[in-house]
Amino acid sequence: MSARQSRISKTLALATTFVALAMVTGCHKKASGVDPNALGPAPAPAAAAPTATITADPVAIDQGQSVVLNWRSQNASAVSIDGIGDVNLNGTQTVSPSNSTNFHLVAKGDGGVTEANVRVTVRVPVAPTAPPTVAADMGSEAAFHQNVQDIFFDYDSYDLRPDASTSVTQAASYLAAHPSIKVIIGGYCDDRGSAEYNLALGENRANSARAALVSAGVSANRLRVISYGKEKQFCTDETESCWQQNRRAQFSLDR
Amino acid sequence: MHSEQRSSPIRNGQRFCFAALLLLLACPVTLRAQEGFHTETSTGVSNVRIAVADFKAASSDPQTDTLKRTFDTTLFADLGNAGIFDIVSKSLLPQTTPGTPADIKVQDWAVAPTSAAMVAFGNFGVQAGKITCNGFLFDAKNVQYPQVLAKQYNEDASDDSARQIAHRFADEIIFRLSGGSQGIAESKIYYVKITGADKEIWEMDYDGANQRPLTHLGTVSLSPRISPDSSRLAFASLGHDGFQIRMFSLVLNRMVNFTGTGGTNITPAWAPNGKDIAYSSSRSGDPEIWVSDANGALARRITSFRGPDVSPVYNPRTGSQIAWISGRTGLPQLYIMDTDGSAIQRMTDGGYATSVSWSPNGQFLAFAWDRKYGPGAPGGQDIYIMEIASKRWIQLTHDGGRCDFPSWSPDGRHIVYANTADGKASHMKIMTMLADGTQKRALTGPGADMPNWSWK
Numbered sequence: 080m081s082a083r084q085s086r087i088s089k090t091l092a093l094a095t096t097f098v099a100l101a102m103v104t105g106c107h108k109k110a111s112g113v114d115p116n117a118l119g120p121a122p123a124p125a126a127a128a129p130t131a132t133i134t135a136d137p138v139a140i141d142q143g144q145s146v147v148l149n150w151r152s153q154n155a156s157a158v159s160i161d162g163i164g165d166v167n168l169n170g171t172q173t174v175s176p177s178n179s180t181n182f183h184l185v186a187k188g189d190g191g192v193t194e195a196n197v198r199v200t201v202r203v204p205v206a207p208t209a210p211p212t213v214a215a216d217m218g219s220e221a222a223f224h225q226n227v228q229d230i231f232f233d234y235d236s237y238d239l240r241p242d243a244s245t246s247v248t249q250a251a252s253y254l255a256a257h258p259s260i261k262v263i264i265g266g267y268c269d270d271r272g273s274a275e276y277n278l279a280l281g282e283n284r285a286n287s288a289r290a291a292l293v294s295a296g297v298s299a300n301r302l303r304v305i306s307y308g309k310e311k312q313f314c315t316d317e318t319e320s321c322w323q324q325n326r327r328a329q330f331s332l333d334r
Numbered sequence: 335m336h337s338e339q340r341s342s343p344i345r346n347g348q349r350f351c352f353a354a355l356l357l358l359l360a361c362p363v364t365l366r367a368q369e370g371f372h373t374e375t376s377t378g379v380s381n382v383r384i385a386v387a388d389f390k391a392a393s394s395d396p397q398t399d400t401l402k403r404t405f406d407t408t409l410f411a412d413l414g415n416a417g418i419f420d421i422v423s424k425s426l427l428p429q430t431t432p433g434t435p436a437d438i439k440v441q442d443w444a445v446a447p448t449s450a451a452m453v454a455f456g457n458f459g460v461q462a463g464k465i466t467c468n469g470f471l472f473d474a475k476n477v478q479y480p481q482v483l484a485k486q487y488n489e490d491a492s493d494d495s496a497r498q499i500a501h502r503f504a505d506e507i508i509f510r511l512s513g514g515s516q517g518i519a520e521s522k523i524y525y526v527k528i529t530g531a532d533k534e535i536w537e538m539d540y541d542g543a544n545q546r547p548l549t550h551l552g553t554v555s556l557s558p559r560i561s562p563d564s565s566r567l568a569f570a571s572l573g574h575d576g577f578q579i580r581m582f583s584l585v586l587n588r589m590v591n592f593t594g595t596g597g598t599n600i601t602p603a604w605a606p607n608g609k610d611i612a613y614s615s616s617r618s619g620d621p622e623i624w625v626s627d628a629n630g631a632l633a634r635r636i637t638s639f640r641g642p643d644v645s646p647v648y649n650p651r652t653g654s655q656i657a658w659i660s661g662r663t664g665l666p667q668l669y670i671m672d673t674d675g676s677a678i679q680r681m682t683d684g685g686y687a688t689s690v691s692w693s694p695n696g697q698f699l700a701f702a703w704d705r706k707y708g709p710g711a712p713g714g715q716d717i718y719i720m721e722i723a724s725k726r727w728i729q730l731t732h733d734g735g736r737c738d739f740p741s742w743s744p745d746g747r748h749i750v751y752a753n754t755a756d757g758k759a760s761h762m763k764i765m766t767m768l769a770d771g772t773q774k775r776a777l778t779g780p781g782a783d784m785p786n787w788s789w790k
Contacts, residue, residue: 235661235665272707273666274556274738275659278600278614280661282616283621305598306576308577309759
């Protein structure tokens with residue numbers, strides 16, 4: 080609709096003044112009232128320098144989408160855009176660049192030459208990430224452990240500590256980015272206390288970690304819980320730092 | 335002790351009353367719940383003084399000496415272990431070795447220094463690969479009709495059958511002299527044997543002899559529980575889906591089915607009817623006590639509080655109550671309830687209580703308790719027993735390192751348990767003691783844990 084209107088007005092601008100004056104609407108009357116003066120004597124005063132603007136809408140697109148270029152010039156006799164060639168003095172054109180492009184417009188007129196630029200950014204779907212997700216479905220073991228870090232617990236407790244929430248958030252976003260990963264959550268206890276009770280406590284610890292991931296948006300059917308109680312130890316010294324190592328929910332890839 | 339302190343001030347006026355009150359207040363609260371109830375071990379008449387003669391060799395077969403030595407040693411140990419006898423030292427016995435009733439002059443055994451009330455004697459021979467053994471129990475004070483018991487045994491000649499014959503004869507003697515309680519010399523103990531990174535289920539005789547593996551699963555198996563009829567063994571084993579209840583048939587000598595479910599399933603316990611099994615299951619997300627039939631079917635949930643619920647055990651006398659361990663208020667405590675989950679009672683008032691075993695007469699709970707549990711606390715984990723009716727308790731082990739997993743003998747006179755002197759799990763060994771805490775001795779070397787005594 081608007082394109083047609085502008086074409087009409089362009090035609091009018093290029094048509095004779097008579098036709099323009101014959102039109103009855105006030106708006107056109109006013110515009111054409113200016114134009115005859117400007118257009119008529121234009122060849123005569125050669126001093127006026129050309130002006131030009133070019134815009135793009137939108138300025139950033141995804142690959143395959145298109146963008147509308149819109150340019151306007153005054154006092155120009157020839158307008159060209161790099162990559163498109165000679166164009167009308169004012170105009171619009173739909174383009175679909177395959178990568179980010181600088182559209183460079185040159186307007187030549189009797190008064191000189193002027194330039195205008197607009198840059199269209201094309202977001203190419205990140206080529207480097209595509210091959211890994213296809214090749215290594217579950218991401219690397221190292222990347223998993225870097226992003227999905229074990230959660231540690233206080234003595235005889237299965238409540239998540241405040242410091243666990245960052246681990247959970249990071250783990251959840253990594254798992255969201257790697258939807259094919261399934262996870263085993265192992266529950267562990269230090270070697271004090273009784274073996275049977277620690278198996279139940281380890282189960283509660285692993286379930287706390289599981290519940291935190293589920294509430295962070297990880298699907299429950301990707302998570303499998305196994306309690307090891309105090310049957311498997313990360314460290315066997317009788318020190319607090321060692322006991323802390325053993326009070327954990329451990330994440331590992333469920334292959 | 336305290337009852338004296340409480341009653342004496344009433345008689346002795348106010349000044350004494352005040353002093354006694356101070357003394358009472360100064361006494362640690364920990365002393366209050368102790369003393370003053372009897373376990374099976376301490377009930378009944380004072381110990382019978384019994385002389386146990388070496389049996390007389392009844393054949394010249396070269397095997398006789400070795401097998402007779404096994405028999406003599408086992409019989410002597412069984413009667414000593416029973417906890418109801420005052421056994422006459424062998425050095426105080428008469429020089430003669432009676433083999434038959436005709437050989438013995440009971441008067442010689444009744445006088446000092448032997449001073450025996452009872453004499454066990456007999457003969458033992460091996461012929462054509464068979465043991466023939468005659469055992470007698472005579473009342474030394476009854477000169478006219480001294481015979482209390484006469485038994486004859488015929489078995490294949492092997493070290494094991496010599497030991498089993500001794501166990502059976504010992505049980506007969508114990509049955510006659512204990513006022514009707516069955517002996518335990520033929521009972522078995524099931525336990526966890528630590529073999530490198532794995533743990534398998536093993537079986538041994540009640541005296542630690544005859545240790546042998548039952549399972550060869552190559553994983554971590556825990557908490558063996560023998561069925562009341564000794565036909566099946568329930569335990570928990572680590573597999574692909576974590577710990578699950580497994581079942582071993584001692585009749586078929588292989589694994590049999592127990593229907594699995596989701597979650598961690600551990601610590602099975604047999605109902606005395608042999609039909610139900612209670613265990614801890616986290617299939618609903620939180621470890622709770624569940625009861626199913628012996629094949630894992632018809633499972634129903636009994637408890638419903640957030641926190642670990644684990645290690646159930648039935649009242650073996652009634653089958654209508656379950657004792658178990660719950661962390662619903664923080665550190666694990668000992669509770670009892672009816673088997674439908676009602677009438678919950680908390681039994682311990684603090685500390686860290688685990689691993690409960692219910693006495694055969696239904697009156698006592700044995701459990702492991704660390705009463706000063708906590709980071710940096712000096713507490714040790716020891717074996718305690720509690721009288722259920724009064725919630726009074728006594729401590730059975732002291733300063734011997736960490737103790738866990740008590741299990742009552744079928745006669746309620748003994749408790750088997752696991753102990754590690756230095757606290758290291760790999761040094762855990764199985765000990766036995768009388769239910770009053772005396773006569774402690776090791777049944778195994780290091781690397782044995784979680785004993786469970788058979789029901790008979």
